Amino acid sequence: MQLESLYQEIILDHYKHPHGRGLRDATEPDDRVGEAHHVNPTCGDEVTVRVATDGEVLHDVSYDGMGCSISQASASVLHELLTGRDTAEAYRVHEAFVALLSGRGQVTPDEEVLGDGVAFEGVARYPARVKCALLPWMAFKDAAARAGVGASPSEVKA
Amino acid sequence: MTTIAIPSGMPQYDDVPRYDVAAVRADFPILDREINGHPLVYLDSANTSHKPRQVLDVLREHYERHNANVSRSVHTLGTEATEAYEAARGKVATFVNAPSADEVVFTKNSTEAINLVAYAFSNASLRSAAAASSAPSRASGTDERFRLGPGDEIVISEMEHHSNIVPWQLLAERTGATLRWFPVTDNGRLDESGLADLVNERTKIVSLVHMSNILGTVNATARITARVREVGALLLLDCSQSVPHMPIDVVDLDADFIVFTGHKMCGPTGIGVLWGRAELLAAMPPVLGGGSMIETVSMGGSTFAAPPARFEAGTPPIAEAVALGAAVDYLTGLGMRAIQWHEKQLTAYALDALGSVPGLRIFGPEVPVGRGGTISFALADVHPHDVGQVLDSLGVQVRVGHHCARPVCTRFGVPAMTRASFYLYTTTDEIDALVAGLEQVRKVFG
Ligand SMILES: Cc1ncc(COP(=O)(O)O)c(C=O)c1O
Numbered sequence: 210m211q212l213e214s215l216y217q218e219i220i221l222d223h224y225k226h227p228h229g230r231g232l233r234d235a236t237e238p239d240d241r242v243g244e245a246h247h248v249n250p251t252c253g254d255e256v257t258v259r260v261a262t263d264g265e266v267l268h269d270v271s272y273d274g275m276g277c278s279i280s281q282a283s284a285s286v287l288h289e290l291l292t293g294r295d296t297a298e299a300y301r302v303h304e305a306f307v308a309l310l311s312g313r314g315q316v317t318p319d320e321e322v323l324g325d326g327v328a329f330e331g332v333a334r335y336p337a338r339v340k341c342a343l344l345p346w347m348a349f350k351d352a353a354a355r356a357g358v359g360a361s362p363s364e365v366k367a
Numbered sequence: 368m369t370t371i372a373i374p375s376g377m378p379q380y381d382d383v384p385r386y387d388v389a390a391v392r393a394d395f396p397i398l399d400r401e402i403n404g405h406p407l408v409y410l411d412s413a414n415t416s417h418k419p420r421q422v423l424d425v426l427r428e429h430y431e432r433h434n435a436n437v438s439r440s441v442h443t444l445g446t447e448a449t450e451a452y453e454a455a456r457g458k459v460a461t462f463v464n465a466p467s468a469d470e471v472v473f474t475k476n477s478t479e480a481i482n483l484v485a486y487a488f489s490n491a492s493l494r495s496a497a498a499a500s501s502a503p504s505r506a507s508g509t510d511e512r513f514r515l516g517p518g519d520e521i522v523i524s525e526m527e528h529h530s531n532i533v534p535w536q537l538l539a540e541r542t543g544a545t546l547r548w549f550p551v552t553d554n555g556r557l558d559e560s561g562l563a564d565l566v567n568e569r570t571k572i573v574s575l576v577h578m579s580n581i582l583g584t585v586n587a588t589a590r591i592t593a594r595v596r597e598v599g600a601l602l603l604l605d606c607s608q609s610v611p612h613m614p615i616d617v618v619d620l621d622a623d624f625i626v627f628t629g630h631k632m633c634g635p636t637g638i639g640v641l642w643g644r645a646e647l648l649a650a651m652p653p654v655l656g657g658g659s660m661i662e663t664v665s666m667g668g669s670t671f672a673a674p675p676a677r678f679e680a681g682t683p684p685i686a687e688a689v690a691l692g693a694a695v696d697y698l699t700g701l702g703m704r705a706i707q708w709h710e711k712q713l714t715a716y717a718l719d720a721l722g723s724v725p726g727l728r729i730f731g732p733e734v735p736v737g738r739g740g741t742i743s744f745a746l747a748d749v750h751p752h753d754v755g756q757v758l759d760s761l762g763v764q765v766r767v768g769h770h771c772a773r774p775v776c777t778r779f780g781v782p783a784m785t786r787a788s789f790y791l792y793t794t795t796d797e798i799d800a801l802v803a804g805l806e807q808v809r810k811v812f813g
Contacts, residue, residue: 212760216753216811252752252768253782275782277752278812341752 214331215338216278223282223325228289233271235261240268243355247348249340254280258287258348260356266295267353272345279329279338284345286325291349296358302326306346310339384705391701392792394419405762408800413580413608413741413788414766415630418694422633425693429686437685438659438676452685455692456675462695463625464616465642472641472648472675473688477607478530480626480641481574483678484603485534487651488513488572489541494652510650512601515571517543522565522573522600524549524557525778528580529771531605535574544571551778555582555731562594570600577615577625578608581772581786582731583714583741585609592621601647607631611790612710612739614703623647629687634694638687641678648674655680698791706791710740713789717742717798724805730779740789743770746805749812751785757811758804765801 235242240261248255254276261269270291272284290306291299305322306329314334318327332342353359392398395417400407409417429451435444437452453468460468474480491513515521521535525548539546547565550558557575566573573595578585588604595602603624609615610625611632617625624647629638643651653660653671657680662670671677698706715735721727726747732738746754751767758765766786769776776782787801 212757212811215756221811253773253776254750254752255782277750279752335756338752338756 211331215335217328217331219325219328220278220282220332223285224278227281227285229271229292230273230285230288231271232257232259232273233261233269235268237261237263237268239263241356243352243357245348245351245355247344247351249276249280249344252277252341254341254344256280256284256345256348258284258345258352260349260352260358262296262353262356262358264296264358267291267293267299267358270349272348274345276344277338277341279332279341280344283329283342286329287345287349290324290326296353299353303346303350307343309333310342383708384702385708386701386705388709388792388794392794394421394697395792396420396423398792402762402764403760408761408763408797410787410789410793410797410801411764411766412611412790412793413631413786415636416611416633416790417792418633418635419697421697422635422690422693426635426686426690429689434686436682448685451689451692452683455688455695458692458695459640460642462615462699463610463642464618466618467645469673469675470642470645470648472643472678473683474626474639474641474678475637475684476630476639477528477605477626477628478534478639480628480639481530481603481605482534483641483654484572484574484624484626484643484651485538486654488515489538490652490654492516492542509652512571512599512647513651515542515544518569519544519571520567520569521546522548522570522575524575525551525774526555526557526579526582526584526772527574527576527774528605528607529773530607531574531576532774545569549575551582551775554733555579555584556737557584557586559590562590566591566594566598566600568598570595570598572601572603574603574605576605576608578606578612578739578741579731579772579775580608580741581743581770581775581784583738583743584731585613585737585739587737588620588622596621608739608741611698613707617642629691629694632691632694633697634691635687637684638691640691643674645674648678651678653677653680657681659683701791709791710789710793711735713793713795713798714738714740714742716795717787717789717801720798720802721805724802724809726809727805730775730781730784740793741786742788743784743786745781745784746808747812749808751783753812754785754805754808757808758801761800761804761807763797763801763804 242261244259246257256274258272270288309316309318310333320327397417433447435448437449456471457468460471491509492515494509552558601623604622606625606627610627624643630636660677660680728745730743755767768783
């Protein structure tokens with residue numbers, strides 16, 4: 210097992226310099242805000258994700274949390290990939306990320322869809338760490354549902 | 368120049384029993400494994416220990432030669448299996464100096480053993496409630512010591528494994544009793560300063576960990592035992608981490624119950640032990656009902672066997688019990704004093720070595736006194752998951768997370784810890800590998 214396939218530069222970068230960290234209030238007056246707090250009971254990783262949306266566009270995906278490099282980098286990538294997207298697109302990205310992580314290393318990620326998320330390809334080969342990577346994404350799904358933008362059609366199989 | 372005369376009879380360094388670690392390691396087939404291209408460095412024995420060939424052989428031989436159900440047949444195999452099962456009980460009893468083999472109840476693990484006691488309490492409490500509303504009934508014979516209700520108190524500590532927290536929380540919910548606990552000091556010791564208040568006339572049971580699986584602390588129990596006796600409560604010691612690593616004598620400890628688990632002491636999974644004082648086990652109502660635990664059954668009701676059978680409903684883990692007997696033989700062969708001493712040296716070595724790692728913070732006692740060979744730490748602010756992952760890539764197996772003792776993590780303000788734990792086969796070379804691995808972690812996340 211190559212450690213570098215897990216801790217890719219991109220992941221360490223997002224971990225050391227997280228993008229968009231911190232929970233923010235909605236700036237658009239018509240936005241609905243949904244928030245979800247998820248924990249990984251086996252390791253104590255925690256993340257809170259907040260979604261501000263008018264139902265069409267995710268105006269902000271903000272987050273806060275503590276945990277390992279994988280879960281924290283994943284939250285940073287989540288923010289970067291989904292903020293400003295329309296909801297249908299966001300769910301396509303969500304689905305692609307979940308599929309990549311549930312794929313046990315057999316899924317080839319599409320950089321067009323996943324951007325920096327492709328760096329998590331290696332994580333999929335470490336079953337113990339898949340949950341870390343998915344933690345913010347699962348919290349996002351709940352937060353989005355609470356903001357009234359429906360549930361992702363995908364379910365985690367990991 | 369003065370010469371110091373050593374008084375005769377004083378134990379000397381060389382008198383400490385020792386064994387050859389390299390020879391011992393040869394008994395454990397798994398220690399030959401490579402992990403990610405490196406020799407296995409197994410520092411997770413507090414989680415589960417490895418098993419020597421002597422134990423694995425007995426396990427296989429039982430199934431190949433003596434397999435049959437116990438206590439249910441007159442045939443030869445059934446007799447052999449029963450004898451082996453009961454012989455294992457005898458070995459375990461001798462191992463912890465129990466006055467009688469009948470004081471040893473086989474369970475699935477420590478968790479089940481603690482739950483067994485907790486459910487005996489609530490069954491006794493329910494039965495006495497039922498007896499009050501529908502006398503006369505056999506339940507009126509329920510022992511006062513096991514009756515719990517509102518106003519009664521259960522005492523644990525902040526350094527318990529979840530196995531010694533949750534069953535008591537549930538028991539408190541079922542009965543209306545109150546759960547209280549000893550705090551932990553900054554040094555990771557049990558804070559006994561509130562003993563007189565914490566253990567009082569309302570206390571029914573005190574259930575404490577003997578050696579912490581996360582801080583490594585070995586609790587001195589004498590003062591607590593004295594107080595428990597004074598107020599007439601019962602004392603359970605969770606010896607899951609002490610029985611595998613040091614000589615344990617239940618008479619000396621003067622506890623009412625102890626629990627331990629086979630897989631942490633060179634035995635297989637699926638077998639654990641509840642030891643209880645004979646008189647208390649006899650006063651306890653059954654918990655699981657079924658075959659082998661009865662005296663006689665009719666459609667109108669049943670009467671129950673004497674302990675330990677009363678608490679071993681159904682077909683028990685026979686082969687596992689027999690193999691646990693072999694594990695006890697193995698440990699006794701090496702000598703528990705020798706094992707304890709070996710680990711004490713390792714602990715002193717490891718505390719020193721870890722102390723030299725920049726940014727490393729040890730949780731729990733930092734001196735090798737009143738503690739065992741289980742050391743939890745933080746490395747700067749690198750998350751334990753990441754520490755464990757880098758170490759794994761170097762073959763070093765440590766545990767990361769909350770170690771089923773989340774209140775301890777909370778107490779020390781961290782979500783998780785990294786833990787290295789040693790056993791009779793651990794070497795100082797392995798501790799060096801850990802320290803070198805931590806250097807690598809610092810490089811990746813520095
Ligand atoms: C102190 C302590 N108590 C209880 C347990 C539970 O043991 P088991 O999981 O075998 O029931 C453990 C082991 O994890 C432990 O370390």
